[in-house]
Amino acid sequence: MIAHSTSESSEAYIALGANLGDREQTLLEALTLLDARPSISVLRCSALYETEPVGYVDQPAFLNMAIAVRTSLAPELLLTELLDVENRLGRVRDIRWGPRTVDLDLLWMYGETRETELLQLPHPRMGERAFVLVPLSDIVPQDEASGLYTFVHASLSVLDGKDGIQRWKTCNWPIEYGHSGS
Numbered sequence: 001m002i003a004h005s006t007s008e009s010s011e012a013y014i015a016l017g018a019n020l021g022d023r024e025q026t027l028l029e030a031l032t033l034l035d036a037r038p039s040i041s042v043l044r045c046s047a048l049y050e051t052e053p054v055g056y057v058d059q060p061a062f063l064n065m066a067i068a069v070r071t072s073l074a075p076e077l078l079l080t081e082l083l084d085v086e087n088r089l090g091r092v093r094d095i096r097w098g099p100r101t102v103d104l105d106l107l108w109m110y111g112e113t114r115e116t117e118l119l120q121l122p123h124p125r126m127g128e129r130a131f132v133l134v135p136l137s138d139i140v141p142q143d144e145a146s147g148l149y150t151f152v153h154a155s156l157s158v159l160d161g162k163d164g165i166q167r168w169k170t171c172n173w174p175i176e177y178g179h180s181g182s
């Protein structure tokens with residue numbers, strides 16, 4: 001009997017940010033937790049960037065990054081996984097746009113758009129955020145079929161505030177277990 005896989009899978013792009021605690025360790029734990037889910041594979045990660053807080057500025061600097069994942073989940077279920085990873089890493093929601101242990105935002109998913117209370121996809125503010133677009137430009141290939149490459153580079157070309165973004169470290173994914181971060 002030949003097993004037929006019926007599950008379609010899609011590429012999705014996720015932005016991660018952290019500005020409390022051990023920011024780098026938290027971000028790498030988030031990647032590990034996501035990749036451990038049977039229906040999610042982390043394909044690529046951007047470098048890590050240290051970024052000045054935008055919006056609510058009276059808070060510590062962030063570490064931001066972006067990742068590409070392959071998933072068989074519908075966008076709503078992928079979002080649930082992101083919120084679950086935030087909770088498992090101890091995110092406490094108090095001040096909107098305030099400091100957070102970790103934040104995972106679903107930016108873009110190939111062939112999927114949503115406009116509901118629960119989920120807006122593509123993320124409605126991704127085009128105005130250098131702390132999202134700069135990491136994303138590390139991992140979106142030029143031949144990406146959905147137009148994301150053009151969107152990212154066109155948005156970056158008209159955006160100021162890129163000076164608040166400093167490259168901090170490359171992301172070693174998959175993490176070489178047993179080696180402490182250099």
Ligand SMILES: Nc1ncnc2c1ncn2[C@@H]1O[C@H](COP(=O)(O)OP(=O)(O)OP(=O)(O)O)[C@@H](O)[C@H]1O
Nearest residue numbers: 096097103104105106107118119120121122123125
């Ligand atoms: N594309 C999306 N990615 C992540 N969360 C989303 C998305 N669309 C809607 N949401 C909803 O937004 C809610 C608030 O998210 P959160 O408190 O992390 O906002 P934020 O990340 O601080 O601000 P911003 O949304 O401007 O990045 C989440 O509980 C989630 O249900």
Ligand SMILES: Nc1nc2c(c(=O)[nH]1)N=C(CO)CN2
Nearest residue numbers: 017051052053054062097131
């Ligand atoms: N530099 C930076 N600023 C922010 C960030 C973030 O991730 N990085 N996230 C916010 C709410 O999502 C608000 N402001």
